[in-house]
Amino acid sequence: MNLVFSLLSGLIFGLGLIVSGMTNPAKVLGFLDLSGLWDPSLTLVLIGAIAVGLVAFTVVKKRSVSLLGLPVHLPTAKQIDRRLIAGGVTFGVGWGLAGICPGPALVLVGSGDSQGLIFVGAMLAGMGIFELLERRKS
Amino acid sequence: MHSTVEVIVTIDWNNFTPLTALSGGILIGLAAAIFALFNGRIAGISGIIGGLFRPKAGGTTWQVAFIIGLLVAPWLFQAVAPMPDVRIDAGTGTLILAGLLVGVGTRYGAGCTSGHGVCGLSRLSPRSVVATVCFMLAGFVTVFVIRHLLA
Numbered sequence: 291m292n293l294v295f296s297l298l299s300g301l302i303f304g305l306g307l308i309v310s311g312m313t314n315p316a317k318v319l320g321f322l323d324l325s326g327l328w329d330p331s332l333t334l335v336l337i338g339a340i341a342v343g344l345v346a347f348t349v350v351k352k353r354s355v356s357l358l359g360l361p362v363h364l365p366t367a368k369q370i371d372r373r374l375i376a377g378g379v380t381f382g383v384g385w386g387l388a389g390i391c392p393g394p395a396l397v398l399v400g401s402g403d404s405q406g407l408i409f410v411g412a413m414l415a416g417m418g419i420f421e422l423l424e425r426r427k428s
Numbered sequence: 429m430h431s432t433v434e435v436i437v438t439i440d441w442n443n444f445t446p447l448t449a450l451s452g453g454i455l456i457g458l459a460a461a462i463f464a465l466f467n468g469r470i471a472g473i474s475g476i477i478g479g480l481f482r483p484k485a486g487g488t489t490w491q492v493a494f495i496i497g498l499l500v501a502p503w504l505f506q507a508v509a510p511m512p513d514v515r516i517d518a519g520t521g522t523l524i525l526a527g528l529l530v531g532v533g534t535r536y537g538a539g540c541t542s543g544h545g546v547c548g549l550s551r552l553s554p555r556s557v558v559a560t561v562c563f564m565l566a567g568f569v570t571v572f573v574i575r576h577l578l579a
Contacts, residue, residue: 292490293489293490293493294493295463296463296493296494296497297494297496297497298497299459299460299466299471299494299497300459300493300494300495300501301459301501301504302456302458302462302497303456303459303460303497304497304499304500304501304505305501305505306452306454306455306458306459307452307456308452308501308505309451309452309505310448310449310451310452310456311448311449311512312452313502314512314513314514315514315517316513316516316517320440322568322570322571323572324572325437325576326575327438327440327443328438328439328440329439329443329444330439331443331445331448331449334446334449335449336453336545338450338451338453338454338456338457339453339456339457339460339546340546341453341454341457342454342457342458342460342550343550344552346457346464346550347464347550347551347552349465350465351551355468356464356466357465358467360466360467361468362464363468363470364470364551365470367538367555368555369555370554370555373536373537374537374558374559374562375558375562376536376537377533377534377538377559378533378537378544378558378559378561378563378566379533379562379563379565379566380532380533381530381533381534381537381540381563382533382563382567382569383529383533383566383567384525384526384529384530384533385526385530385541385567386566386568386574387518387522387525387526388516388523388527389518390516390527391473391530391540391541392473392474392477392534392540392542393498393541393542395527395530396477396495396498397498399499400500400502400503401503401506401511401514403516408520408524409523409524409526409527409530410527411524411527412526412527413477413527413530414477414531415527416527416529416530416533416535417474417531417534417535418481419528419531420478420535420536421481
């Protein structure tokens with residue numbers, strides 16, 4: 291049953307990205323280009339998503355099991371450290387270079403976009419590099 | 429004393445799509461809500477993809493199911509309406525560099541636009557607020573440098 295809801299969540303998430311226009315990198319870059327002609331659409335995407343998310347997470351935070359009886363896994367990390375900041379900045383630079391973040395990247399691959407495929411290949415390589423560095427450290 | 433209000437940003441009214449942006453956003457929120465309520469998990473795409481690199485005892489089937497959902501979304505959408513335009517100006521080299529940075533950065537920062545931006549802000553997580561400010565600012569600065577300093 292949890293797989294059905296995983297699939298459904300991914301599907302609705304993807305549809306939301308397409309409807310919102312966020313699968314078009316040019317539109318995302320229009321938002322990130324503050325000093326050019328600014329397209330504020332992404333702001334409304336976040337407002338819409340957070341409005342629904344706020345309600346849901348208010349409920350989920352109070353529960354230890356999900357509606358399917360699964361354990362609730364919410365992040366427990368609290369520390370604001372160099373990893374968080376450096377990671378966020380690194381991601382932001384990559385996001386600004388191409389206008390693509392992980393969700394829209396997968397939707398682009400699903401629609402058969404070859405540039406999306408190149409991006410996802412590199413993104414997976416980047417995640418692999420992270421894993422190698424982490425494993426070497428421990 | 430009166431002073432003229434300086435216009436800091438110029439809104440691109442021709443490309444601003446408030447209705448579809450808001451309704452798409454609500455769908456994204458709904459997806460995150462379903463995933464949290466039923467599966468008890470955060471719909472953070474980079475974390476879900478990253479989870480494939482660290483198979484746990486429970487397996488990675490739920491990650492795969494979520495990713496399949498994202499991959500087939502455009503097929504379902506196309507059955508109902510034409511896909512919106514996609515324009516990628518970045519060349520192959522830039523795409524590879526961008527992908528690498530997004531891959532490494534989202535794993536070090538433990539999240540991307542979905543995990544920190546949508547779910548984290550919805551949870552009112554201070555960590556996610558900091559991460560979101562970091563990647564937004566870095567995105568703004570990067571585009572400024574590329575489009576207005578280097579161009």
